[in-house]
Amino acid sequence: GAVVSQHPSWVICKSGTSVKIECRSLDFQATTMFWYRQFPKQSLMLMATSNEGSKATYEQGVEKDKFLINHASLTLSTLTVTSAHPEDSSFYICSGSGLAGVRYEQYFGPGTRLTVT
């Protein structure tokens, strides 16, 4: 099956600093990547959609200047949380859409747990 990795798997940072999360599709090319956020006991909420080489499209209510998304290649997307605050503490999950074997689907990474102190 298709594999999506995220790095780091967890990170703790101080309030006011920036954190970068990497998302890689290891065995397929992800033409579109998605970033989700999940707070405890809640469902996944889509933050933004990005296509390789294009600017990301953000969902309503998501600050594009705070959550910087770069999708520089078909296998790598990054999410940078700038000037992080405790309320940004959450589980961030990426997914990539692409053809893996015979199936074109959306495959999810394992998630990154961010804690801002």
Added chain:
Amino acid sequence: DAKTTQPPSMDCAEGRAANLPCNHSTISGNEYVYWYRQIHSQGPQYIIHGLKNNETNEMASLIITEDRKSSTLILPHATLRDTAVYYCIVRVGGTGTASKLTFGTGTRLQVTL
């Protein structure tokens, strides 16, 4: 995309079939039914999807009613490792598209000994 309604939680004994229902009464003709699951603190895992015919793969079976207003995901022999939150999602396009997935609250399935 159409909304879905799922029971918040279900229990199932290990070894028995788990039948997870989903209502999607406002589904459109070009919307597919997808099922994903999320084991605690992990990313969602694709299970199965279908348009109008019943589907089966190595993980599960998907039964879609003739009017397409509801569906049932069947795990034929549930194990403790199947304990997870199961999400039923309808979206336009199906295979070959990059349309976004909108997650609802899902059903928390607890498999017990």
